[in-house]
Amino acid sequence: MPAIATQGLTRSFGPVTALSQLTVEMPTGVVGLVGANGAGKSTFIKILLGLLPPTSGTATVLGLDCLSDGLKIREVVGYMPESECLPPDVSATEFIVHMARMSGLPTDVARERTADTLRHVGLYEERYRPIGGYSTGMRQRVKLAQALVHDPQLVLLDEPTNGLDPAGRDDMLELIRRISADFGISVVVTSHLLGELERIADHIVSIEAGVLQHSTSTAAATEFSGMMLVEVTDRGPEVVERLHALGAKVTTGAQAHSFVVAIKDEQVLDDVRSVVVDLGVGLIRMQRGRHHLTEMFSTPQEALHG
Numbered sequence: 001m002p003a004i005a006t007q008g009l010t011r012s013f014g015p016v017t018a019l020s021q022l023t024v025e026m027p028t029g030v031v032g033l034v035g036a037n038g039a040g041k042s043t044f045i046k047i048l049l050g051l052l053p054p055t056s057g058t059a060t061v062l063g064l065d066c067l068s069d070g071l072k073i074r075e076v077v078g079y080m081p082e083s084e085c086l087p088p089d090v091s092a093t094e095f096i097v098h099m100a101r102m103s104g105l106p107t108d109v110a111r112e113r114t115a116d117t118l119r120h121v122g123l124y125e126e127r128y129r130p131i132g133g134y135s136t137g138m139r140q141r142v143k144l145a146q147a148l149v150h151d152p153q154l155v156l157l158d159e160p161t162n163g164l165d166p167a168g169r170d171d172m173l174e175l176i177r178r179i180s181a182d183f184g185i186s187v188v189v190t191s192h193l194l195g196e197l198e199r200i201a202d203h204i205v206s207i208e209a210g211v212l213q214h215s216t217s218t219a220a221a222t223e224f225s226g227m228m229l230v231e232v233t234d235r236g237p238e239v240v241e242r243l244h245a246l247g248a249k250v251t252t253g254a255q256a257h258s259f260v261v262a263i264k265d266e267q268v269l270d271d272v273r274s275v276v277v278d279l280g281v282g283l284i285r286m287q288r289g290r291h292h293l294t295e296m297f298s299t300p301q302e303a304l305h306g
């Protein structure tokens, strides 16, 4: 069963269509939902939580219908909103215990879960200080903790890295990855930065102006775009000519003895080796490159990344 499935999901606000005919399946694991500001990410998340009804179309979360099973969905799903929503004059412990109690946990269980969750997000030492004195990174962690405290099966995280400096971003991304890896909780995380989602997501969905652009597994996307940089000691043009004759797709650049070969299958690796041996030239390197999704999602190019 997919974590999330939608069929023709559409939501309009007057003349604005925030989501348009979105049909997509998201697997369990970490899914990155990417789109520019205003692309419709927050609207999508609110519909999934059963907080906002769609104009048309359907959506399910863990097999539950977003329109009719909203209450049940909020029991098994955690939500970290984008906006600042924390009271400044209570401590993280007080706030998280309160949220745990609101979700129906008895007081002693709520206290225990709060301590565990705050430890997990790295706020255990600071847990009795008022939230008002926290840094942005710490406040983001409190928001994350309240999404996790009732032990959900899935969490929806809306722009969790917003406002963080590079080190804070790295820590938050690492934490998100661990939520899935250590606890088996599925994650849908939104960002306007594809590069950061690419680092942690198993699957990427991108939307633009409410319309689905891509839905792809991260591994398949990077494998599909495999390229290899080949450098030989001499007779570069002859090597290229032979490879062309064998049906390989080769792109040459300014350097006579280095070129880029598309890896359409493993055969091409053997072809390079045998051509080099046949011509008696030395092989300096065969370096497999990896296209970043960032490039694939814009214009495919033949640049290589180590």
Ligand SMILES: Nc1ncnc2c1ncn2[C@@H]1O[C@H](COP(=O)(O)OP(=O)(O)OP(=O)(O)O)[C@@H](O)[C@H]1O
Binding pocket: 013, 016, 017, 018, 035, 036, 037, 038, 039, 040, 041, 042, 043, 044, 082, 159
């Ligand atoms: N309650 C509302 N009333 C009117 N328009 C809305 C409402 N909520 C969202 N919109 C519009 O719908 C579009 C999508 O907004 P949404 O907040 O879902 O985008 P987003 O991708 O989450 O962007 P951001 O990261 O900036 O929040 C925008 O054009 C926005 O102005």
